[in-house]
Amino acid sequence: MERRVVITGLGAITPIGNNVEEFWKGIKEGKCGIDKITAFDTSNFKVKLAAEIKGYNPEDYFERREAKRLDKFSQYAMIAAREAWKDSNLDKEKENMERVGIVLGSGIGGVETIENENQKCVEKGPDRVSPMYIPMAISNMATGNVAIDIGAKGESVAMVTACATGTHCIGESYRMIKHGYQDIIIAGGTEASITPLSVAGFTNIKALSKSEDKSRASIPFDKERNGFVMGEGAGIIVLEEYEHAKKRGAKIYAEIVGYGATSDAYHITSPAPNGEGGARAMKMAMEEANVKPEEITYINAHGTSTHLNDSCETQAIKTALGEEASKKVMVSSTKGHTGHLLGAAGGIEAIVCSKAIQEGFIPATINYKVPDEECDLDIVPNKGRNQEIKYAMSNSLGFGGHNSSILLKKI
Numbered sequence: 001m002e003r004r005v006v007i008t009g010l011g012a013i014t015p016i017g018n019n020v021e022e023f024w025k026g027i028k029e030g031k032c033g034i035d036k037i038t039a040f041d042t043s044n045f046k047v048k049l050a051a052e053i054k055g056y057n058p059e060d061y062f063e064r065r066e067a068k069r070l071d072k073f074s075q076y077a078m079i080a081a082r083e084a085w086k087d088s089n090l091d092k093e094k095e096n097m098e099r100v101g102i103v104l105g106s107g108i109g110g111v112e113t114i115e116n117e118n119q120k121c122v123e124k125g126p127d128r129v130s131p132m133y134i135p136m137a138i139s140n141m142a143t144g145n146v147a148i149d150i151g152a153k154g155e156s157v158a159m160v161t162a163c164a165t166g167t168h169c170i171g172e173s174y175r176m177i178k179h180g181y182q183d184i185i186i187a188g189g190t191e192a193s194i195t196p197l198s199v200a201g202f203t204n205i206k207a208l209s210k211s212e213d214k215s216r217a218s219i220p221f222d223k224e225r226n227g228f229v230m231g232e233g234a235g236i237i238v239l240e241e242y243e244h245a246k247k248r249g250a251k252i253y254a255e256i257v258g259y260g261a262t263s264d265a266y267h268i269t270s271p272a273p274n275g276e277g278g279a280r281a282m283k284m285a286m287e288e289a290n291v292k293p294e295e296i297t298y299i300n301a302h303g304t305s306t307h308l309n310d311s312c313e314t315q316a317i318k319t320a321l322g323e324e325a326s327k328k329v330m331v332s333s334t335k336g337h338t339g340h341l342l343g344a345a346g347g348i349e350a351i352v353c354s355k356a357i358q359e360g361f362i363p364a365t366i367n368y369k370v371p372d373e374e375c376d377l378d379i380v381p382n383k384g385r386n387q388e389i390k391y392a393m394s395n396s397l398g399f400g401g402h403n404s405s406i407l408l409k410k411i
Contacts, residue, residue, distance in 0.1 A: 005177045006411065007253040008245050009088025009238030010351050011080035011188075015051035015231050015338050019083055023348070024355045026337060028384060030366045033338055034214040034229050039194050047208045049217050050194045051231035051339025069132050070145065071110030072192035076234035076344075077142035078149050081186050085150055088238040089250065090184065092151050099183040101154035102147045103173045104236070105165035107343030107398075108193045109139030115197050142190045146236075154182050162398030163302070165189045166235060166346025171259035171406050173239050183244050188236035188347030199230060205269060207306065215367050218340070220303035220333035221310050221379045223372035228304040231339030235347025237354070253354040254392075254408040258291065260284025264401030270308055271397060275316025278302075278395060281403040282320035285393065289407045293325035296407075297389040298362050300349045301379075302397045303333020304340050309397065311374040316395075318377075330387070332380040336366040346396040350406065353392040357410045360388045 012019065015033025016026030026033070033051040042048045053076075058067035061079050070078070081104075113136040120128045135141060140158035147156045155176065161168045166189030173187035202208045209227035211217040218229040245252060260281035264272035271278065286293065301313055310333075318326045334352050341348060352363060361384055368381040392408045 002178050003180060004242035005174045005239055005256045006242050006245050007237050007256065007354050008240045008250045009084040010253065010354060011082065011084030011087065011236045012234065012348055012351055013053060013076050013079050014233040014348055015053060018053065018056070020351060027334060027352060027363050028361060030364055030382070031337060032214060032366060034217055037194065040196050045199060045203070046210050047199055047203045048212050049214055049229055051229055052194055053233055069136065071113045071136040073106050073110055073190050074142045074145045076192055077104055077146050077190035077236065080188065080190070080234035080236040081146040081150060084186060084236045084238045090238070095184065097151050098153045100152040101173070101176060101182040101185040102143050102152050102156045103159065103169045103185055103187045104143040104146060105159040105169045105189050105343050106139045106142055106191055107160065107162050107165050108191065108198065110137035110141065111193050111198055112195050113137045115195055146186060150186065152186065161402035162400055163340065163342050163345055164396040164398035164402040164404045165343035166350070167394060167396035167404040167406055168261060168402070170237065170346065170350050171261060171404055174256045174259050177239055177241050183241050185239045186236060187239055188234065188350070189344035190234035191342045191344040192232050193342060194230050194232050202230065209305065218305045218336045219367045220301070220305045220335055220365055221372060221375040222368050223370040225305045225307060225310060227306055228335065229339040231341040233341055233348065234344050235351050237350055252411050254357045255411045256406060257409045258285035258289030258407035260405045262403045264403065266401055269399050271312040272401065274319065275312035276319065277401060277403045278313060278316035278397055279319035281405040282316065282393065282395065285405040285407040291391055291407060293321035294328065296321065296325070296329055296391045296393055297387065298356060298392045299329055299331045300353050300392065300394045301331050301333045302395045303335055303365070305335060313395065313397065314375045314377055326377060329378065330362050330380050331377045332363050332365040334363050346394065346404065349394045353394050353408050357389045357392055357408060360386060362387050
């Protein structure tokens with residue numbers, strides 16, 4: 001028998017707030033978390049801006065020795081997972097922790113550690129490379145560290161699908177619970193890739209905006225968009241089987257009712273023409289949920305602020321929903337607030353959809369000025385709207401042609 005799956009806990013550390021309450025307040029207020037990069041000297045870099053975590057001190061969350069043994073992508077995951085677990089009000093003493101899984105991902109993993117240890121190896125020789133290099137750098141370690149921290153002994157999986165990672169993790173977790181393999185899963189994404197090598201690499205494939213005006217750098221669906229802005233942080237949710245949640249009187253944010261995942265099989269960085277892969281993912285999510293396009297109130301778009309992504313995603317939404325429904329649905333990208341968190345984007349955007357449903361608020365696409373005829377949807381420009389939401393969709397599209405969509409329902 002297929003089981004229902006609900007969201008009962010939220011946790012986040014983001015460029016506009018270091019917990020869910022601050023993050024959501026920043027979304028509602030239209031706060032922009034983009035500023036000059038402070039993590040390293042950008043004098044020789046063409047890109048000067050990113051969306052960094054503000055006021056972060058690892059020792060506020062970890063013992064000094066522990067912090068030194070964790071790359072930041074693992075730290076962020078553990079911080080967000082602790083908040084989500086606490087928010088869910090689950091009790092380890094009362095749960096069968098062998099039925100609690102972790103499905104977390106990161107697009108890049110411990111790249112800061114990789115860069116630092118590589119420099120040591122080159123400058124000081126191989127014997128100076130830290131014995132903790134591998135356990136800090138490999139991208140499954142956020143998953144492993146969260147499992148250890150929470151005490152979750154169920155299925156423990158690290159997924160990597162570039163910028164679609166967070167949504168894939170949530171979608172696959174939904175399936176695991178729906179089909180009875182787990183009762184509870186901590187799911188989402190984490191990323192800490194604002195480093196010299198990452199910024200240089202993304203710059204040189206012409207993916208990043210070179211704007212030095214923080215209000216005109218990440219401008220999804222705007223005709224003057226010229227690349228995305230790198231963000232960092234983590235977004236993690238607790239998924240739970242509905243009857244299990246109901247029995248313990250859990251607070252329920254929303255129900256996940258559909259999931260679609262496809263491959264473009266087209267190009268390593270460019271989306272398929274007309275966004276056909278993304279359209280198929282959205283259609284799959286609606287079909288699984290048995291939801292008609294006109295029933296969807298809000299779509300949190302991938303909306304990266306690159307020319308191809310935003311125009312192709314617009315076409316994908318029109319294809320998936322049809323002309324009439326796509327005229328009425330509200331579509332916004334919150335990457336003007338947060339930058340693009342790569343593997344963590346789908347995690348924090350699932351939180352946006354959960355809070356939007358809970359409070360009846362549609363977030364804006366901020367910093368929008370110049371309309372683009374290729375992106376002619378209702379993108380909720382600059383000011384959010386109070387609106388009851390029955391169904392909300394979250395899209396994520398990743399390098400390599402990975403597409404994923406989840407569909408959430410008000411309960």
